Amino acid sequence: MGGIIARLFGGIPRRGLILLGVLLLALIAAPLFAGSYLLTVLILILYFAYIGQAWNIMMGFAGQLSLGHALYVGLGAYTAAALYVHFGIGPWIGLLVAVPVAALAGAFIGFLAFRFRVGGVYFAILTIAVAEFARVGFDHLTWTKGSAGLFLPVAQYTHNDLWNLRGHPVMFYYILLTATVLALIGCRALLQSRMGYFWQAIREDEEAARSAGIDTFYYKMVAVVISAGMTSFAGVIYAFFYNNLFPEQVFHISRSIEIILGPIVGGVGTLFGPILGAFILTGLAETLSATLEGLGIDLPGAKQVFYGICLLLVIVALPDGVWPWLRKRIGLTERGS
Amino acid sequence: MPAEVYLNVAVGGVLTGLVYGLMALGLSVIFGVVRVVNFAHGEMMTIAMYIAIVLFATFRLDPLIMLLPIAALLFGLGYVMQAGLINRFITRPEHSQFLLLVAVAIIMINVLLIIFGPDAQNIQTAYSYDSFQIGPLIVDAAKVYAACAALVVTAALFAFFRYTHIGTAIRACADNYTGALVVGLDVKRLYALTFGLGSACVGAAGTMLLLIFDVTPAAGPAYTLLAFVIVITGGLGSMPGALLGGVLIGLTEAMAGLMFSPSAKSMFAFGILVLVLLFRPQGIMGKRAA
Numbered sequence: 100m101g102g103i104i105a106r107l108f109g110g111i112p113r114r115g116l117i118l119l120g121v122l123l124l125a126l127i128a129a130p131l132f133a134g135s136y137l138l139t140v141l142i143l144i145l146y147f148a149y150i151g152q153a154w155n156i157m158m159g160f161a162g163q164l165s166l167g168h169a170l171y172v173g174l175g176a177y178t179a180a181a182l183y184v185h186f187g188i189g190p191w192i193g194l195l196v197a198v199p200v201a202a203l204a205g206a207f208i209g210f211l212a213f214r215f216r217v218g219g220v221y222f223a224i225l226t227i228a229v230a231e232f233a234r235v236g237f238d239h240l241t242w243t244k245g246s247a248g249l250f251l252p253v254a255q256y257t258h259n260d261l262w263n264l265r266g267h268p269v270m271f272y273y274i275l276l277t278a279t280v281l282a283l284i285g286c287r288a289l290l291q292s293r294m295g296y297f298w299q300a301i302r303e304d305e306e307a308a309r310s311a312g313i314d315t316f317y318y319k320m321v322a323v324v325i326s327a328g329m330t331s332f333a334g335v336i337y338a339f340f341y342n343n344l345f346p347e348q349v350f351h352i353s354r355s356i357e358i359i360l361g362p363i364v365g366g367v368g369t370l371f372g373p374i375l376g377a378f379i380l381t382g383l384a385e386t387l388s389a390t391l392e393g394l395g396i397d398l399p400g401a402k403q404v405f406y407g408i409c410l411l412l413v414i415v416a417l418p419d420g421v422w423p424w425l426r427k428r429i430g431l432t433e434r435g436s
Numbered sequence: 437m438p439a440e441v442y443l444n445v446a447v448g449g450v451l452t453g454l455v456y457g458l459m460a461l462g463l464s465v466i467f468g469v470v471r472v473v474n475f476a477h478g479e480m481m482t483i484a485m486y487i488a489i490v491l492f493a494t495f496r497l498d499p500l501i502m503l504l505p506i507a508a509l510l511f512g513l514g515y516v517m518q519a520g521l522i523n524r525f526i527t528r529p530e531h532s533q534f535l536l537l538v539a540v541a542i543i544m545i546n547v548l549l550i551i552f553g554p555d556a557q558n559i560q561t562a563y564s565y566d567s568f569q570i571g572p573l574i575v576d577a578a579k580v581y582a583a584c585a586a587l588v589v590t591a592a593l594f595a596f597f598r599y600t601h602i603g604t605a606i607r608a609c610a611d612n613y614t615g616a617l618v619v620g621l622d623v624k625r626l627y628a629l630t631f632g633l634g635s636a637c638v639g640a641a642g643t644m645l646l647l648i649f650d651v652t653p654a655a656g657p658a659y660t661l662l663a664f665v666i667v668i669t670g671g672l673g674s675m676p677g678a679l680l681g682g683v684l685i686g687l688t689e690a691m692a693g694l695m696f697s698p699s700a701k702s703m704f705a706f707g708i709l710v711l712v713l714l715f716r717p718q719g720i721m722g723k724r725a726a
Contacts, residue, residue, distance in 0.1 A: 164531055211710075217717045220473050220530065220672075224664050225713050228706045231661065235703035246699075352657055356538055363535045400549035400653075407542035414535045415521075418528055 107287060115431045126276055130269045138268055142340070144381045145275035146333060151361040151373030152282040153329035158359070159368035160290060161322035162302030164219070167208075167226030169354035170233050171201040171327040175334025176344055180251055181243050183263075183339075190264045194335050198328045204229070205327025209320045218305075227352060234350035243344075251342040264339035271340050278332065279374065287370055289325075298322060302368070330358075364413055366420025375422045383409055440572040445694045446687060447575055451583040453686020455644045457679035458586040459659065460666035461593065462637030468673030469610040469630040472522055473530075475537035478659025479544040480635055484510050484642030485651040486552055492559045499561065499643050503585055507639040514635025519628040526627070541656060548653035556650035564647075582644035589640045590679060593633065597675070606630050610673075658702075665709045671722025680721060684708070 108116060129141055150168065157163045178200045179193035208229055212222050238246040259266030264274075289295050297318045300308040309315050338344055348354070365376025387402045417424050463477050474480075487506050491497050517540070525533050566577035597603035609616040609626050616623055662685070670681025685705050692704040712719060 158531060164534075166534075211714050215714060215717055217713055220467075221668065221713060221717055223530070223534075224668055225710065227661065228665070228709045228713075232703055232706040232710065235700055235706070239697070239700055239703075352661065359531075360535070360538075363531055367529075367531055398550055399554070400546035403546040404543055404550070407539045407546065410535065410539035410542065414532060414539060415524075418532055 107284060112431050114429075118429075118431075123280065130272055135268070138272060140381060140385050142268060142272050142275060144377045145272065145279050146336070146377075147358070147361045147381060148374040148377035149275060149279045149282055150330055150333045150358050151365070151377055152279070152286055153326050153333070154359055155362045155367065155369075155373045156286065156289065156329070157322050157326040159362060159372070160286075160295060160302065161298040161319055162305075163319055163322060164223040165226045165323075165326070165355075166223045166352075166359070167228075167230030167355050168326075168330055168358045169350050169352070170204060170226070170230035171330035172334040172337060172354065172358070173230075173233060173237070173344075173346070173349040174201045174204055175331025176338035176349055177237065177243055177249065177334075178331075179335040180249055180338040180344055183251060184249065185242075189262055190335050190339050191262065194332060197331045197335050201331030201334070202324045202328040205323040206320060209323035213316050213319050227355070230350055230355060231352065234346050237346035237350060246346060248343055248345040250344075251339065253342050264336075268340075271336065275336060278336075282329065283370060283374065290370065294318060294321065360410065362420075364410070364420060366422035369420065369422050369426075371426075372420050372422040375425070376420070379421060442691075442694070443572070444574055445690050447573060448579055449687040449690025450683050451575070451579040451686075452648055452690065453683035454583040454586045454679070455641055455648065455682070456662065456666055456686050457670075457682020458590055458637055458644070459641035460663045460670070460682050461590060461675060461678040462634035462641070463663045464634075464667045464670070464673060464675060464678040465593070465637065466631055466634035467667070468675075469606055470518070470522070470526065470627045472526065472533050473537075473664075474631075474634070475534055475660060476541040476544060476656075477638060477663050478661070479541045479656035480510065480513065481638045481642040481645070481659050482548060482651055482653060482656045483513070483544060484639040485646050486548055486557075487639075488643045488646050489552075489557050489559060489651070499559065499647055500581060500585060503589075503640050503643045506643045507589070507636040510639030510642075511632040511636040513632075514638075515628045515632035517635075518631035519624070522631065523624050523627060541660070545653050545656050552653060554652065554654070556652045558650040559646055561647065576648075578647040582647045585644050586641065589637065590675075593637065594675060596633075602626070602629065662702075662705070665705050668709060668719055669712045671719025674719065674721040677719050677721030681719070684720075 111119075126141075126145075130138060133141060150172065153171075154165065154168050157165050175194075175197040178197040179190050182188040182193040182196060183190065208226060211217070212225055217225060237243060243249045254265075259270045261270060264270075290299075297308065297313045300311065300313060301315050301318060305315055334349075337349075361376035361380050362373040363376070364379055365374065366372030384402070384406055387405050391397075391402055391405075413421065459477075459481055463474055466472065466474050466477075484506050487509060488499055488502055491502050491506070492499070521536065521540070522533070525536055561578070563577045563581070568575045568577060568580060597607060605616070605621050606626050606629065608619075609621060609623050609630075613623065616626075666681040666685050667678055668681075669684060670677030670679070685708065688704050688708055689701040692701040696704075716722075
């Protein structure tokens with residue numbers, strides 16, 4: 100046990116561990132001080148931090164660009180919600196179905212693409228296509244109420260029912276915080292495993308990796324399946340937090356884009372990048388809302404224009420993302436942290 | 437349903453598909469030469485459509501006449517985008533280029549939203565409700581004009597790439613980047629020209645498509661996706677492939693809309709894309725990439 104912990108934290112500079120610890124403590128204590136608005140923002144940040152890490156396994160570690168991660172969110176959300184609505188099966192049991200469903204979808208895309216050597220841009224567009232296919236398909240699937248939307252029963256809850264995920268946002272906050280921390284630990288373990296090095300070899304030069312004897316098909320498949328399965332958990336939480344699901348919202352391409360902006364802005368392939376990216380982008384969006392509101396500007400689209408300009412500036416100025424730059428600034432130059 | 441209905445819808449689908457093909461041709465030319473996937477493609481087309489709406493409202497210009505000036509405006513937009521922004525991204529990884537163009541797309545959609553509001557707009561020409569009758573066939577005049585214009589623009593582009601010096605130089609860049617640099621071609625300027633030309637296709641296609649469809653600021657991403665589907669179906673980088681893909685997808689959407697439900701039509705387009713990626717990843721007319 101001690102050995103595992105030593106390995107997990109080994110190689111991270113002392114200062115990094117302290118900063119990470121302070122951040123974690125601050126996040127644990129946050130609901131004590133945060134109002135309901137700030138809490139909602141924090142939930143959103145953690146949600147994107149978690150999914151960003153899941154996406155990063157596929158793109159950042161193994162180099163496979165997925166532009167359709169909304170597919171796995173949606174499959175997770177719809178599977179768990181439909182089981183709950185139709186059979187009264189709780190979300191944690193539902194998760195046992197949702198994760199395999201999403202993982203299977205990931206395996207399907209991966210199998211088709213990697214077997215036929217569909218790569219790069221073509222792979223990215225295949226992932227969009229499957230997600231769009233699912234969006235229109237769910238629009239017409241009567242079992243999940245089609246485009247009319249699937250609603251989970253909502254009532255006033257006197258206590259937090261963790262088993263059925265019915266209750267106060269604080270409960271969701273701590274679930275997502277736990278998930279984000281576990282994902283960070285899991286990602287570090289993966290990245291430092293034998294498989295993690297194989298992934299990075301594939302990312303850097305797939306031909307070379309194959310000639311070095313790495314079964315690239317197998318390891319790319321594993322990356323997609325892990326990423327899809329992890330993402331579907333966020334979908335389950337989404338379903339039980341918002342209590343309503345519309346294919347047009349859940350599976351839409353803009354959801355997929357939202358998911359990957361965080362890790363790209365934070366730093367693709369880094370461990371902390373997706374988390375930092377989620378803080379930056381969600382923080383930016385909320386700051387813009389507040390600022391425009393404060394200035395009395397009520398123009399639909401104005402916020403998104405500023406958001407787009409900020410994205411543009413970040414990507415032009417910091418091509419590798421914010422975290423690699425910030426890491427150097429605060430003196431944490433250790434690789435892979 | 438009588439057979440004429442199917443035939444009518446099929447012909448309408450093919451004509452719309454030719455305009456789609458022109459739009460996708462722009463994407464294909466840009467990717468084939470610059471090797472950047474233009475994720476703001478559909479958004480640029482909605483810009484062209486709104487320019488057409490403004491010109492129509494102010495000067496009552498017929499879309500068939502506006503086609504050239506709007507294509508020229510979009511050429512300028514594309515040239516500036518490539519020269520000012522994208523050129524410095526050509527050696528960066530795909531996800532970096534993707535983020536850049538997504539940011540551009542977000543800005544475009546929302547600037548349009550601020551200026552024009554969220555409602556659908558269209559234009560009414562003198563021939564909006566005309567139709568030609570050929571035997572049992574009834575074809576919308578607007579679709580015929582749009583498709584003919586799309587064919588003319590496509591032919592002009594083909595001729596440009598085949599017979600002019602600049603066109604040949606651009607093809608040289610596409611074939612061999614290093615070789616083009618070695619023989620002293622100004623690759624960055626040629627890239628900007630190419631992006632401009634691709635954008636001009638979109639400008640022309642958008643103007644023509646306004647004869648057939650409404651436009652909303654939010655329509656951009658759907659057109660971007662449509663262009664991807666068409667280009668990959670036809671073969672990324674293949675000019676005839678883009679046109680063929682456009683016709684195929686236009687036909688598929690029209691038939692699916694008739695036989696199933698209009699809201700399910702894009703599912704069939706994506707279904708075709710998945711099939712093509714599986715069995716012929718280089719596309720129908722594409723050459724096998726290394």
